[in-house]
Amino acid sequence: MEEIRSKDNALVKELVKLGSSRKYRREEGRFLLEGARLCGDAVKNGVVPQIGLLTEKAMERYPQAREILACCRRGILISDGVAQKLSDTQSPQGVFCVCEIPPQSLTLSPTGRYLAMCSLQDPGNVGTILRTAEALGIDGIVATADCPDFYSPKVLRAAMGGVLRMPFTLVQDGLEAVDTLRAAGLRVYAAALSDTAVEITRLSLGAGCAMAIGNEGNGLPPQVVERCDAAAIIPMAGGAESLNAATAAALCIWEMVRR
Protein backbone atom coordinates (compact mmCIF):
# COMPACT_ATOMS: atom_id res chain seq x y z
CA MET A 1 0.00 0.00 0.00
CA GLU A 2 1.09 3.57 -0.72
CA GLU A 3 2.63 5.31 2.30
CA ILE A 4 3.15 8.91 3.41
CA ARG A 5 5.33 9.53 6.46
CA SER A 6 6.37 13.16 5.91
CA LYS A 7 4.27 16.16 6.88
CA ASP A 8 6.00 18.07 4.05
CA ASN A 9 4.58 15.76 1.39
CA ALA A 10 2.80 17.72 -1.37
CA LEU A 11 -0.49 15.78 -1.04
CA VAL A 12 -0.54 16.39 2.73
CA LYS A 13 -0.16 20.13 2.14
CA GLU A 14 -2.99 20.00 -0.40
CA LEU A 15 -5.28 18.16 2.04
CA VAL A 16 -4.51 20.59 4.86
CA LYS A 17 -5.63 23.37 2.51
CA LEU A 18 -8.75 21.35 1.67
CA GLY A 19 -9.56 21.30 5.39
CA SER A 20 -8.92 24.99 5.97
CA SER A 21 -10.06 26.80 2.81
CA ARG A 22 -13.65 26.96 1.60
CA LYS A 23 -12.48 28.56 -1.65
CA TYR A 24 -10.04 25.72 -2.30
CA ARG A 25 -12.74 23.11 -1.61
CA ARG A 26 -15.01 24.77 -4.20
CA GLU A 27 -12.22 24.97 -6.77
CA GLU A 28 -11.27 21.34 -6.25
CA GLY A 29 -14.84 20.11 -5.86
CA ARG A 30 -13.82 17.92 -2.95
CA PHE A 31 -13.54 17.93 0.83
CA LEU A 32 -11.74 16.18 3.68
CA LEU A 33 -13.80 13.96 5.96
CA GLU A 34 -12.32 12.90 9.32
CA GLY A 35 -13.13 10.19 11.81
CA ALA A 36 -13.79 6.45 11.85
CA ARG A 37 -17.54 6.86 12.36
CA LEU A 38 -18.05 9.59 9.75
CA CYS A 39 -15.88 7.90 7.10
CA GLY A 40 -17.40 4.49 7.86
CA ASP A 41 -20.97 5.84 7.57
CA ALA A 42 -20.09 7.65 4.32
CA VAL A 43 -18.91 4.50 2.54
CA LYS A 44 -21.88 2.56 3.96
CA ASN A 45 -24.15 5.20 2.40
CA GLY A 46 -22.55 4.57 -1.00
CA VAL A 47 -19.96 7.37 -1.08
CA VAL A 48 -16.85 6.34 -3.05
CA PRO A 49 -13.99 8.44 -1.62
CA GLN A 50 -11.19 9.45 -3.98
CA ILE A 51 -8.62 8.76 -1.28
CA GLY A 52 -8.64 7.02 2.10
CA LEU A 53 -5.83 7.85 4.53
CA LEU A 54 -5.36 5.77 7.68
CA THR A 55 -2.69 5.30 10.33
CA GLU A 56 -1.47 1.83 11.33
CA LYS A 57 -3.08 2.29 14.75
CA ALA A 58 -6.42 3.15 13.13
CA MET A 59 -6.18 0.00 10.97
CA GLU A 60 -5.89 -2.06 14.15
CA ARG A 61 -8.35 -0.13 16.27
CA TYR A 62 -11.41 0.45 14.05
CA PRO A 63 -13.37 -2.53 12.69
CA GLN A 64 -14.61 -0.41 9.78
CA ALA A 65 -11.07 0.61 8.70
CA ARG A 66 -10.65 -2.15 6.10
CA GLU A 67 -14.11 -1.54 4.66
CA ILE A 68 -13.32 2.17 4.30
CA LEU A 69 -10.04 1.41 2.53
CA ALA A 70 -11.72 -1.16 0.27
CA CYS A 71 -14.22 1.47 -0.90
CA CYS A 72 -11.65 4.18 -1.67
CA ARG A 73 -10.18 4.57 -5.16
CA ARG A 74 -6.76 5.11 -3.58
CA GLY A 75 -5.60 3.98 -0.14
CA ILE A 76 -2.70 5.54 1.73
CA LEU A 77 -1.05 4.52 5.00
CA ILE A 78 -0.06 7.63 6.94
CA SER A 79 2.14 8.26 10.00
CA ASP A 80 0.74 9.62 13.28
CA GLY A 81 2.49 12.91 12.50
CA VAL A 82 0.69 13.24 9.17
CA ALA A 83 -2.63 12.40 10.89
CA GLN A 84 -1.99 15.15 13.45
CA LYS A 85 -1.23 17.59 10.62
CA LEU A 86 -4.47 16.73 8.75
CA SER A 87 -6.67 16.64 11.83
CA ASP A 88 -9.04 19.26 13.13
CA THR A 89 -9.00 17.65 16.60
CA GLN A 90 -6.43 17.33 19.36
CA SER A 91 -6.56 13.53 19.48
CA PRO A 92 -7.06 12.38 15.88
CA GLN A 93 -8.44 8.90 15.25
CA GLY A 94 -6.19 8.68 12.19
CA VAL A 95 -8.97 8.06 9.65
CA PHE A 96 -9.53 10.45 6.72
CA CYS A 97 -11.31 10.34 3.37
CA VAL A 98 -11.17 12.76 0.48
CA CYS A 99 -14.66 12.88 -1.09
CA GLU A 100 -16.22 14.71 -3.99
CA ILE A 101 -18.69 17.49 -3.14
CA PRO A 102 -21.98 16.14 -4.48
CA PRO A 103 -24.27 18.38 -6.56
CA GLN A 104 -26.83 20.34 -4.48
CA SER A 105 -29.89 18.20 -4.29
CA LEU A 106 -32.88 19.97 -2.75
CA THR A 107 -36.24 19.73 -4.50
CA LEU A 108 -38.90 21.66 -2.60
CA SER A 109 -42.29 20.00 -2.17
CA PRO A 110 -45.39 22.04 -1.21
CA THR A 111 -46.12 19.49 1.53
CA GLY A 112 -42.58 19.33 2.89
CA ARG A 113 -40.98 20.84 5.99
CA TYR A 114 -37.89 23.00 5.64
CA LEU A 115 -35.48 25.13 7.59
CA ALA A 116 -33.86 28.32 6.28
CA MET A 117 -30.54 29.19 7.94
CA CYS A 118 -29.76 32.86 7.43
CA SER A 119 -26.27 34.22 8.19
CA LEU A 120 -25.40 31.86 11.01
CA GLN A 121 -21.86 32.29 12.28
CA ASP A 122 -20.80 29.35 14.37
CA PRO A 123 -19.83 26.12 12.55
CA GLY A 124 -20.67 24.05 15.65
CA ASN A 125 -24.20 25.45 15.66
CA VAL A 126 -24.65 24.83 11.94
CA GLY A 127 -23.45 21.24 12.30
CA THR A 128 -25.65 20.58 15.34
CA ILE A 129 -28.67 21.99 13.48
CA LEU A 130 -27.97 19.71 10.50
CA ARG A 131 -27.76 16.74 12.87
CA THR A 132 -31.06 17.70 14.52
CA ALA A 133 -32.76 18.37 11.16
CA GLU A 134 -31.83 14.90 9.99
CA ALA A 135 -32.70 13.14 13.25
CA LEU A 136 -36.13 14.76 13.50
CA GLY A 137 -36.75 14.18 9.81
CA ILE A 138 -37.42 17.45 8.00
CA ASP A 139 -37.10 17.47 4.22
CA GLY A 140 -34.34 19.94 3.55
CA ILE A 141 -32.41 23.07 4.34
CA VAL A 142 -31.99 26.36 2.51
CA ALA A 143 -28.88 28.20 3.70
CA THR A 144 -27.49 31.62 2.85
CA ALA A 145 -24.04 31.66 1.27
CA ASP A 146 -22.55 33.51 4.26
CA CYS A 147 -23.22 30.62 6.67
CA PRO A 148 -20.16 28.51 7.56
CA ASP A 149 -19.36 26.06 4.76
CA PHE A 150 -21.14 22.74 5.35
CA TYR A 151 -17.99 20.93 4.13
CA SER A 152 -15.71 22.53 6.71
CA PRO A 153 -14.27 20.08 9.28
CA LYS A 154 -16.15 21.62 12.24
CA VAL A 155 -19.56 21.52 10.53
CA LEU A 156 -18.98 17.98 9.23
CA ARG A 157 -18.05 16.78 12.71
CA ALA A 158 -20.93 18.43 14.60
CA ALA A 159 -23.43 17.26 11.95
CA MET A 160 -22.48 13.60 12.52
CA GLY A 161 -23.01 12.73 8.85
CA GLY A 162 -26.02 15.00 8.43
CA VAL A 163 -24.19 17.03 5.77
CA LEU A 164 -23.94 13.94 3.58
CA ARG A 165 -27.57 12.88 4.03
CA MET A 166 -29.61 16.06 4.44
CA PRO A 167 -30.75 17.69 1.15
CA PHE A 168 -29.81 21.36 1.05
CA THR A 169 -29.32 24.30 -1.27
CA LEU A 170 -27.47 27.60 -0.99
CA VAL A 171 -28.96 31.01 -1.76
CA GLN A 172 -27.54 34.52 -1.77
CA ASP A 173 -29.34 35.96 1.26
CA GLY A 174 -32.33 35.75 3.59
CA LEU A 175 -34.73 37.42 1.15
CA GLU A 176 -33.88 34.92 -1.57
CA ALA A 177 -34.31 32.09 0.97
CA VAL A 178 -37.83 33.25 1.86
CA ASP A 179 -38.77 33.93 -1.79
CA THR A 180 -37.52 30.49 -2.87
CA LEU A 181 -39.58 28.76 -0.18
CA ARG A 182 -42.72 30.80 -0.80
CA ALA A 183 -42.45 30.28 -4.57
CA ALA A 184 -42.67 26.54 -3.85
CA GLY A 185 -46.03 27.09 -2.16
CA LEU A 186 -44.74 26.89 1.39
CA ARG A 187 -45.75 29.01 4.38
CA VAL A 188 -42.62 30.61 5.81
CA TYR A 189 -42.31 31.64 9.46
CA ALA A 190 -39.55 33.81 10.92
CA ALA A 191 -38.07 32.76 14.25
CA ALA A 192 -37.92 36.18 15.87
CA LEU A 193 -37.94 38.00 19.17
CA SER A 194 -40.11 40.87 17.93
CA ASP A 195 -43.05 42.10 20.01
CA THR A 196 -45.51 41.27 17.25
CA ALA A 197 -44.36 37.65 17.02
CA VAL A 198 -46.87 34.88 17.68
CA GLU A 199 -46.08 32.12 20.19
CA ILE A 200 -44.73 29.25 18.13
CA THR A 201 -47.32 26.77 19.43
CA ARG A 202 -50.15 29.02 18.13
CA LEU A 203 -49.07 28.66 14.48
CA SER A 204 -50.00 25.78 12.21
CA LEU A 205 -46.56 24.40 11.54
CA GLY A 206 -47.32 21.02 9.97
CA ALA A 207 -46.79 19.93 6.38
CA GLY A 208 -46.05 22.65 3.82
CA CYS A 209 -44.12 25.03 5.99
CA ALA A 210 -40.65 26.38 6.65
CA MET A 211 -38.99 28.18 9.54
CA ALA A 212 -36.31 30.82 8.96
CA ILE A 213 -33.68 31.29 11.66
CA GLY A 214 -31.15 34.09 11.85
CA ASN A 215 -27.73 35.03 13.10
CA GLU A 216 -26.69 34.11 16.67
CA GLY A 217 -26.22 37.71 17.77
CA ASN A 218 -28.60 39.70 15.61
CA GLY A 219 -31.37 37.33 14.56
CA LEU A 220 -33.05 37.80 11.19
CA PRO A 221 -32.90 41.18 9.41
CA PRO A 222 -36.25 43.06 9.72
CA GLN A 223 -36.83 42.98 5.94
CA VAL A 224 -36.56 39.18 6.00
CA VAL A 225 -39.02 38.93 8.91
CA GLU A 226 -41.45 41.17 6.98
CA ARG A 227 -41.22 38.98 3.89
CA CYS A 228 -42.36 35.93 5.94
CA ASP A 229 -45.98 34.88 6.53
CA ALA A 230 -45.62 35.51 10.26
CA ALA A 231 -43.03 35.81 13.01
CA ALA A 232 -42.86 33.05 15.62
CA ILE A 233 -41.46 33.38 19.13
CA ILE A 234 -40.42 30.68 21.58
CA PRO A 235 -41.90 31.85 24.89
CA MET A 236 -39.21 32.28 27.54
CA ALA A 237 -39.21 32.70 31.29
CA GLY A 238 -38.83 36.07 33.02
CA GLY A 239 -35.24 36.86 33.91
CA ALA A 240 -33.79 34.50 31.39
CA GLU A 241 -30.99 35.20 29.00
CA SER A 242 -31.74 33.45 25.75
CA LEU A 243 -31.51 30.09 24.08
CA ASN A 244 -28.43 28.82 22.29
CA ALA A 245 -28.99 29.16 18.49
CA ALA A 246 -28.85 25.40 17.94
CA THR A 247 -31.36 24.85 20.77
CA ALA A 248 -33.76 27.47 19.37
CA ALA A 249 -33.47 25.87 15.92
CA ALA A 250 -34.15 22.43 17.43
CA LEU A 251 -37.39 23.67 19.01
CA CYS A 252 -38.45 25.24 15.67
CA ILE A 253 -37.74 21.98 13.84
CA TRP A 254 -39.54 19.99 16.55
CA GLU A 255 -42.66 22.14 16.23
CA MET A 256 -42.74 21.45 12.48
CA VAL A 257 -42.56 17.67 12.88
CA ARG A 258 -44.37 17.24 16.22
CA ARG A 259 -47.47 15.07 16.10
Next chain:
Amino acid sequence: MEEIRSKDNALVKELVKLGSSRKYRREEGRFLLEGARLCGDAVKNGVVPQIGLLTEKAMERYPQAREILACCRRGILISDGVAQKLSDTQSPQGVFCVCEIPPQSLTLSPTGRYLAMCSLQDPGNVGTILRTAEALGIDGIVATADCPDFYSPKVLRAAMGGVLRMPFTLVQDGLEAVDTLRAAGLRVYAAALSDTAVEITRLSLGAGCAMAIGNEGNGLPPQVVERCDAAAIIPMAGGAESLNAATAAALCIWEMVRR
Protein backbone atom coordinates in the same frame (compact mmCIF):
# COMPACT_ATOMS: atom_id res chain seq x y z
CA MET B 1 -5.76 49.85 43.41
CA GLU B 2 -3.97 46.60 44.18
CA GLU B 3 -2.03 45.22 41.18
CA ILE B 4 -0.74 41.81 40.10
CA ARG B 5 1.60 41.67 37.11
CA SER B 6 3.38 38.34 37.69
CA LYS B 7 1.97 34.97 36.70
CA ASP B 8 3.99 33.46 39.56
CA ASN B 9 2.05 35.42 42.17
CA ALA B 10 0.68 33.13 44.92
CA LEU B 11 -2.93 34.33 44.49
CA VAL B 12 -2.76 33.72 40.73
CA LYS B 13 -1.63 30.15 41.34
CA GLU B 14 -4.47 29.67 43.81
CA LEU B 15 -7.05 31.00 41.33
CA VAL B 16 -5.72 28.79 38.52
CA LYS B 17 -6.29 25.84 40.86
CA LEU B 18 -9.79 27.15 41.61
CA GLY B 19 -10.50 27.03 37.86
CA SER B 20 -9.11 23.58 37.33
CA SER B 21 -9.90 21.55 40.47
CA ARG B 22 -13.39 20.62 41.60
CA LYS B 23 -11.98 19.31 44.87
CA TYR B 24 -10.21 22.59 45.55
CA ARG B 25 -13.37 24.58 44.80
CA ARG B 26 -15.28 22.47 47.34
CA GLU B 27 -12.58 22.84 50.00
CA GLU B 28 -12.40 26.60 49.47
CA GLY B 29 -16.16 27.06 49.02
CA ARG B 30 -15.56 29.43 46.11
CA PHE B 31 -15.18 29.48 42.32
CA LEU B 32 -13.74 31.59 39.53
CA LEU B 33 -16.18 33.32 37.18
CA GLU B 34 -14.87 34.68 33.87
CA GLY B 35 -16.19 37.17 31.33
CA ALA B 36 -17.63 40.68 31.28
CA ARG B 37 -21.19 39.49 30.69
CA LEU B 38 -21.17 36.70 33.29
CA CYS B 39 -19.47 38.80 36.00
CA GLY B 40 -21.66 41.82 35.20
CA ASP B 41 -24.85 39.76 35.40
CA ALA B 42 -23.68 38.16 38.66
CA VAL B 43 -23.24 41.48 40.47
CA LYS B 44 -26.53 42.75 38.99
CA ASN B 45 -28.22 39.69 40.50
CA GLY B 46 -26.85 40.64 43.92
CA VAL B 47 -23.74 38.44 44.07
CA VAL B 48 -20.96 40.09 46.10
CA PRO B 49 -17.70 38.66 44.75
CA GLN B 50 -14.79 38.24 47.18
CA ILE B 51 -12.37 39.48 44.53
CA GLY B 52 -12.68 41.17 41.14
CA LEU B 53 -9.70 40.96 38.78
CA LEU B 54 -9.62 43.10 35.62
CA THR B 55 -7.05 44.13 33.05
CA GLU B 56 -6.57 47.77 32.06
CA LYS B 57 -7.98 47.01 28.61
CA ALA B 58 -11.09 45.45 30.14
CA MET B 59 -11.57 48.55 32.31
CA GLU B 60 -11.66 50.65 29.12
CA ARG B 61 -13.61 48.23 26.96
CA TYR B 62 -16.51 47.04 29.12
CA PRO B 63 -19.08 49.53 30.43
CA GLN B 64 -19.92 47.20 33.32
CA ALA B 65 -16.26 46.93 34.48
CA ARG B 66 -16.50 49.70 37.07
CA GLU B 67 -19.79 48.39 38.42
CA ILE B 68 -18.23 44.93 38.82
CA LEU B 69 -15.23 46.36 40.67
CA ALA B 70 -17.46 48.53 42.87
CA CYS B 71 -19.38 45.42 44.00
CA CYS B 72 -16.30 43.30 44.84
CA ARG B 73 -14.87 43.24 48.35
CA ARG B 74 -11.38 43.44 46.86
CA GLY B 75 -10.41 44.79 43.44
CA ILE B 76 -7.19 43.87 41.64
CA LEU B 77 -5.74 45.23 38.41
CA ILE B 78 -4.06 42.39 36.49
CA SER B 79 -1.71 42.24 33.50
CA ASP B 80 -2.72 40.63 30.18
CA GLY B 81 -0.33 37.77 31.00
CA VAL B 82 -2.09 37.06 34.31
CA ALA B 83 -5.48 37.21 32.50
CA GLN B 84 -4.23 34.64 29.97
CA LYS B 85 -3.05 32.43 32.83
CA LEU B 86 -6.41 32.59 34.62
CA SER B 87 -8.52 32.21 31.49
CA ASP B 88 -10.25 29.14 30.15
CA THR B 89 -10.47 30.74 26.66
CA GLN B 90 -7.96 31.60 23.95
CA SER B 91 -8.90 35.29 23.83
CA PRO B 92 -9.71 36.29 27.41
CA GLN B 93 -11.81 39.40 28.00
CA GLY B 94 -9.73 40.09 31.12
CA VAL B 95 -12.64 40.10 33.59
CA PHE B 96 -12.74 37.66 36.53
CA CYS B 97 -14.57 37.37 39.82
CA VAL B 98 -13.99 35.03 42.74
CA CYS B 99 -17.40 34.18 44.22
CA GLU B 100 -18.61 32.07 47.08
CA ILE B 101 -20.39 28.82 46.19
CA PRO B 102 -23.94 29.44 47.45
CA PRO B 103 -25.74 26.76 49.50
CA GLN B 104 -27.79 24.33 47.38
CA SER B 105 -31.23 25.78 47.10
CA LEU B 106 -33.74 23.42 45.50
CA THR B 107 -37.12 22.93 47.18
CA LEU B 108 -39.27 20.49 45.24
CA SER B 109 -42.91 21.40 44.72
CA PRO B 110 -45.50 18.75 43.72
CA THR B 111 -46.70 21.09 40.95
CA GLY B 112 -43.24 22.01 39.65
CA ARG B 113 -41.31 20.87 36.58
CA TYR B 114 -37.83 19.40 37.03
CA LEU B 115 -34.97 17.83 35.13
CA ALA B 116 -32.75 15.07 36.49
CA MET B 117 -29.29 14.92 34.89
CA CYS B 118 -27.76 11.50 35.42
CA SER B 119 -24.06 10.91 34.74
CA LEU B 120 -23.64 13.39 31.93
CA GLN B 121 -20.06 13.73 30.74
CA ASP B 122 -19.61 16.84 28.66
CA PRO B 123 -19.38 20.19 30.50
CA GLY B 124 -20.57 22.05 27.38
CA ASN B 125 -23.73 19.93 27.29
CA VAL B 126 -24.37 20.43 31.01
CA GLY B 127 -23.95 24.20 30.66
CA THR B 128 -26.18 24.39 27.58
CA ILE B 129 -28.86 22.36 29.37
CA LEU B 130 -28.73 24.72 32.37
CA ARG B 131 -29.11 27.68 29.99
CA THR B 132 -32.09 26.05 28.28
CA ALA B 133 -33.69 25.04 31.59
CA GLU B 134 -33.52 28.62 32.77
CA ALA B 135 -34.68 30.17 29.49
CA LEU B 136 -37.68 27.86 29.19
CA GLY B 137 -38.49 28.27 32.85
CA ILE B 138 -38.49 24.94 34.67
CA ASP B 139 -38.26 24.98 38.44
CA GLY B 140 -35.06 23.14 39.17
CA ILE B 141 -32.48 20.50 38.43
CA VAL B 142 -31.43 17.38 40.29
CA ALA B 143 -27.96 16.23 39.15
CA THR B 144 -25.91 13.18 40.06
CA ALA B 145 -22.57 13.88 41.69
CA ASP B 146 -20.66 12.38 38.74
CA CYS B 147 -21.86 15.07 36.31
CA PRO B 148 -19.30 17.79 35.49
CA ASP B 149 -19.10 20.34 38.30
CA PHE B 150 -21.53 23.19 37.66
CA TYR B 151 -18.87 25.63 38.95
CA SER B 152 -16.23 24.55 36.41
CA PRO B 153 -15.29 27.25 33.87
CA LYS B 154 -16.75 25.36 30.87
CA VAL B 155 -20.13 24.74 32.51
CA LEU B 156 -20.34 28.31 33.82
CA ARG B 157 -19.61 29.70 30.35
CA ALA B 158 -22.03 27.49 28.41
CA ALA B 159 -24.78 28.08 31.00
CA MET B 160 -24.61 31.87 30.44
CA GLY B 161 -25.40 32.60 34.08
CA GLY B 162 -27.86 29.74 34.44
CA VAL B 163 -25.70 28.14 37.16
CA LEU B 164 -26.16 31.21 39.36
CA ARG B 165 -29.92 31.48 38.82
CA MET B 166 -31.23 27.93 38.38
CA PRO B 167 -32.06 26.10 41.64
CA PHE B 168 -30.36 22.71 41.77
CA THR B 169 -29.34 19.95 44.11
CA LEU B 170 -26.82 17.11 43.87
CA VAL B 171 -27.57 13.46 44.62
CA GLN B 172 -25.46 10.33 44.67
CA ASP B 173 -26.83 8.55 41.61
CA GLY B 174 -29.75 8.13 39.22
CA LEU B 175 -31.77 5.98 41.61
CA GLU B 176 -31.53 8.61 44.34
CA ALA B 177 -32.51 11.27 41.79
CA VAL B 178 -35.69 9.40 40.83
CA ASP B 179 -36.53 8.54 44.46
CA THR B 180 -36.07 12.16 45.55
CA LEU B 181 -38.39 13.43 42.82
CA ARG B 182 -41.03 10.73 43.40
CA ALA B 183 -40.96 11.32 47.16
CA ALA B 184 -41.96 14.94 46.43
CA GLY B 185 -45.10 13.68 44.68
CA LEU B 186 -43.79 14.15 41.14
CA ARG B 187 -44.27 11.86 38.14
CA VAL B 188 -40.84 10.97 36.77
CA TYR B 189 -40.25 10.03 33.13
CA ALA B 190 -37.07 8.50 31.75
CA ALA B 191 -35.76 9.84 28.44
CA ALA B 192 -34.87 6.53 26.84
CA LEU B 193 -34.41 4.75 23.54
CA SER B 194 -35.95 1.48 24.76
CA ASP B 195 -38.52 -0.36 22.63
CA THR B 196 -41.15 -0.05 25.33
CA ALA B 197 -40.81 3.75 25.56
CA VAL B 198 -43.85 5.90 24.82
CA GLU B 199 -43.60 8.78 22.34
CA ILE B 200 -42.94 11.87 24.42
CA THR B 201 -45.96 13.75 23.06
CA ARG B 202 -48.28 10.95 24.30
CA LEU B 203 -47.36 11.52 27.96
CA SER B 204 -48.95 14.13 30.21
CA LEU B 205 -45.89 16.21 30.93
CA GLY B 206 -47.38 19.35 32.49
CA ALA B 207 -47.15 20.53 36.09
CA GLY B 208 -45.93 18.02 38.66
CA CYS B 209 -43.48 16.11 36.56
CA ALA B 210 -39.79 15.51 35.98
CA MET B 211 -37.73 14.12 33.11
CA ALA B 212 -34.56 12.11 33.76
CA ILE B 213 -31.85 12.21 31.12
CA GLY B 214 -28.77 10.02 30.98
CA ASN B 215 -25.20 9.82 29.80
CA GLU B 216 -24.33 10.94 26.25
CA GLY B 217 -23.06 7.53 25.19
CA ASN B 218 -25.02 5.08 27.30
CA GLY B 219 -28.24 6.81 28.27
CA LEU B 220 -29.86 5.98 31.62
CA PRO B 221 -29.02 2.72 33.42
CA PRO B 222 -31.89 0.16 33.05
CA GLN B 223 -32.55 0.13 36.80
CA VAL B 224 -33.10 3.90 36.74
CA VAL B 225 -35.51 3.62 33.79
CA GLU B 226 -37.43 0.90 35.66
CA ARG B 227 -37.74 3.10 38.76
CA CYS B 228 -39.46 5.83 36.67
CA ASP B 229 -43.22 6.09 35.99
CA ALA B 230 -42.65 5.55 32.27
CA ALA B 231 -39.98 5.81 29.58
CA ALA B 232 -40.35 8.55 26.97
CA ILE B 233 -38.85 8.54 23.49
CA ILE B 234 -38.35 11.40 21.05
CA PRO B 235 -39.49 9.95 17.73
CA MET B 236 -36.72 10.10 15.13
CA ALA B 237 -36.55 9.69 11.35
CA GLY B 238 -35.45 6.49 9.63
CA GLY B 239 -31.74 6.48 8.82
CA ALA B 240 -30.88 9.11 11.38
CA GLU B 241 -28.04 9.00 13.82
CA SER B 242 -29.23 10.56 17.04
CA LEU B 243 -29.72 13.87 18.74
CA ASN B 244 -27.02 15.75 20.58
CA ALA B 245 -27.57 15.29 24.37
CA ALA B 246 -28.24 19.01 24.92
CA THR B 247 -30.75 19.01 22.04
CA ALA B 248 -32.57 15.95 23.39
CA ALA B 249 -32.69 17.57 26.84
CA ALA B 250 -34.06 20.79 25.31
CA LEU B 251 -36.92 18.89 23.68
CA CYS B 252 -37.69 17.11 26.99
CA ILE B 253 -37.74 20.46 28.83
CA TRP B 254 -39.87 22.02 26.09
CA GLU B 255 -42.45 19.25 26.34
CA MET B 256 -42.75 19.91 30.10
CA VAL B 257 -43.36 23.65 29.68
CA ARG B 258 -45.14 23.67 26.29
CA ARG B 259 -48.65 25.15 26.34
